[in-house]
Amino acid sequence: MKHEQIYHDLRxxxxxxxxxxxxxxxxxxxxxxxxxxxxxxxxxAIGRLKQDGMVHSRQGSGVFVNPAEFFLQNNFTTLSERxxxxxxxxxxxxxxxxxxxxxxxxxxxxxxxxxxxxxxxxRRLNGIPWSLEDTYMPRNLFPTMDASVLLGSVISYxxxxxxxxxxxxxxxxxxAVTDTSLASILQVEKGRPILRLSHYNYQVxxxxxxxxxxxxxxxxxxxxxxx
Amino acid sequence: MKHEQIYHDLRxxxxxxxxxxxxxxxxxxxxxxxxxxxxxxxxxAIGRLKQDGMVHSRQGSGVFVNPAEFFLQNNFTTLSERxxxxxxxxxxxxxxxxxxxxxxxxxxxxxxxxxxxxxxxxRRLNGIPWSLEDTYMPRNLFPTMDASVLLGSVISYxxxxxxxxxxxxxxxxxxAVTDTSLASILQVEKGRPILRLSHYNYQVxxxxxxxxxxxxxxxxxxxxxxx
DNA sequence: CAGTGGTCTAGACCACCCC
DNA sequence: GGGTGGTCTAGACCACTGC
Numbered sequence: 160m161k162h163e164q165i166y167h168d169l170r171x172x173x174x175x176x177x178x179x180x181x182x183x184x185x186x187x188x189x190x191x192x193x194x195x196x197x198x199x200x201x202x203x204a205i206g207r208l209k210q211d212g213m214v215h216s217r218q219g220s221g222v223f224v225n226p227a228e229f230f231l232q233n234n235f236t237t238l239s240e241r242x243x244x245x246x247x248x249x250x251x252x253x254x255x256x257x258x259x260x261x262x263x264x265x266x267x268x269x270x271x272x273x274x275x276x277x278x279x280x281x282r283r284l285n286g287i288p289w290s291l292e293d294t295y296m297p298r299n300l301f302p303t304m305d306a307s308v309l310l311g312s313v314i315s316y317x318x319x320x321x322x323x324x325x326x327x328x329x330x331x332x333x334x335a336v337t338d339t340s341l342a343s344i345l346q347v348e349k350g351r352p353i354l355r356l357s358h359y360n361y362q363v364x365x366x367x368x369x370x371x372x373x374x375x376x377x378x379x380x381x382x383x384x385x386x
Numbered sequence: 387m388k389h390e391q392i393y394h395d396l397r398x399x400x401x402x403x404x405x406x407x408x409x410x411x412x413x414x415x416x417x418x419x420x421x422x423x424x425x426x427x428x429x430x431a432i433g434r435l436k437q438d439g440m441v442h443s444r445q446g447s448g449v450f451v452n453p454a455e456f457f458l459q460n461n462f463t464t465l466s467e468r469x470x471x472x473x474x475x476x477x478x479x480x481x482x483x484x485x486x487x488x489x490x491x492x493x494x495x496x497x498x499x500x501x502x503x504x505x506x507x508x509r510r511l512n513g514i515p516w517s518l519e520d521t522y523m524p525r526n527l528f529p530t531m532d533a534s535v536l537l538g539s540v541i542s543y544x545x546x547x548x549x550x551x552x553x554x555x556x557x558x559x560x561x562a563v564t565d566t567s568l569a570s571i572l573q574v575e576k577g578r579p580i581l582r583l584s585h586y587n588y589q590v591x592x593x594x595x596x597x598x599x600x601x602x603x604x605x606x607x608x609x610x611x612x613x
Numbered sequence: 614c615a616g617t618g619g620t621c622t623a624g625a626c627c628a629c630c631c632c
Numbered sequence: 633g634g635g636t637g638g639t640c641t642a643g644a645c646c647a648c649t650g651c
Contacts, residue, residue: 160639187618197641199426202619212556217590218618219649225592229556235609329439329458329610334561334579352561352579357606363444365452379584382462382609383556387620414637424622429638445637446630 165194165204173213173224183221184214209385234380235330237358238282238290238373239312247286253279253344255306257298266359267297267367274298278309281344288345290375300368323368329359332380341374354380392421392431400440400451410448411441436612461607462557464585465509465517465600466541474513480506480571482533484525493586494524494594501525505536508571515572517602527595550595556586559607568601581607 212229216222255278335355342349360369439456443449562582569576587596
């Protein structure tokens with residue numbers, strides 16, 4: 160998709176410092192010519208940059224780059240999307256098993272006796288324990304899944320080998336405090352405030368492919384709404 | 387804006403049960419005729435419905451209404467937007483004063499000695515304490531503001547009487563636990579996990595008009611990402 | 614008043630679903 | 633193969649900015 164490419168290109172140019180904060184981007188017509196697209200397509204790309212807090216625009220004036228502290232670094236996505244590439248993210252698989260879905264059967268819309276794949280991973284950021292993830296995936300959708308998949312990218316297993324297509328995510332945030340076990344795994348004190356994120360990963364037609372509960376030491380998650 | 391009207395119309399039709407979950411909406415061309423718009427405009431409206439979790443679409447097939455548990459009720463917005471109209475929301479002004487900006491001067495980009503209007507409100511949902519808000523607004527932008535503004539809608543004061551235009555919001559979520567004073571105000575036990583939301587309300591050009599810190603007993607906030 | 618971004622249109626082409 | 637949504641275009645008109 161053209162607008163997506165343009166979005167990524169402009170985003171990288173901004174992050175690379177090609178435009179200083181406060182600078183205006185080129186006029187829309189110029190950018191349209193550079194990328195060889197029409198204005199609506201360019202504006203779709205600009206719109207995503209606005210949502211990310213990278214730029215703001217003023218009718219009759221121009222599109223301007225925000226100071227870096229306004230940038231929202233893809234928060235609320237999965238950890239690998241938040242930090243992919245930029246920081247040193249490692250994961251340690253703490254467990255991998257097939258379990259009866261039991262109570263979780265409801266959200267997956269399967270029977271309590273049907274099987275779910277469950278794995279728990281500790282994610283470290285630059286070596287420091289950063290978040291704990293419990294992920295569940297229905298066995299019937301992923302019959303070939305085994306522990307070796309976790310060595311690579313789970314996403315490319317789902318989208319590549321299995322041929323499924325992710326359609327949308329839903330994320331719920333809850334406040335929590337570390338209990339004894341969580342505190343010892345994440346190596347923080349007991350009773351520390353912590354965010355608990357539930358990620359629901361859907362195919363089209365609301366078929367749930369992945370359900371992940373993440374406890375993260377991230378101190379804040381941000382989001383912005385452009386009117 | 388036409389796409390906004392269409393979004394609200396369809397949203398109300400869905401909430402009113404005009405379409406049952408799983409039902410398909412009319413074909414896009416039909417809806418275009420009904421509303422007298424072109425397809426891109428209609429699709430902008432549909433796109434917002436998808437983000438809200440109200441519908442999903444399938445290329446080559448149609449647009450379908452989701453079960454109600456997928457609906458995201460405008461979370462992450464201000465409390466009055468989250469519950470406006472639907473529930474009984476009341477607020478009690480606990481304090482109103484003009485204070486030196488001090489440390490907050492930085493985020494407003496003003497001097498530490500410049501004045502900020504500060505007010506604290508306890509919001510109740512159906513009579514139950516639900517969230518505590520501390521709001522700061524720069525005195526120089528709102529010289530006519532006094533406590534009487536809080537009796538009506540602060541938004542319409544800002545956009546109507548003052549003639550400013552909100553351009554975008556930024557929200558940050560942090561985990562917290564209630565301390566003694568917060569627990570007594572919100573009438574919950576001390577040490578309870580709670581979400582702390584920072585709302586930043588901007589005019590164009592990133593002029594900060596309002597900064598609000600909200601502690602809310604909301605058990606979870608949701609958001610969805612459509613690819 | 615000239616130039617900018619904001620919104621919308623009419624129509625095109627494609628990928629995909631389902632008969 | 634007929635019909636659906638996904639994407640894009642070229643161009644129009646408007647509101648607003650800033651000289």
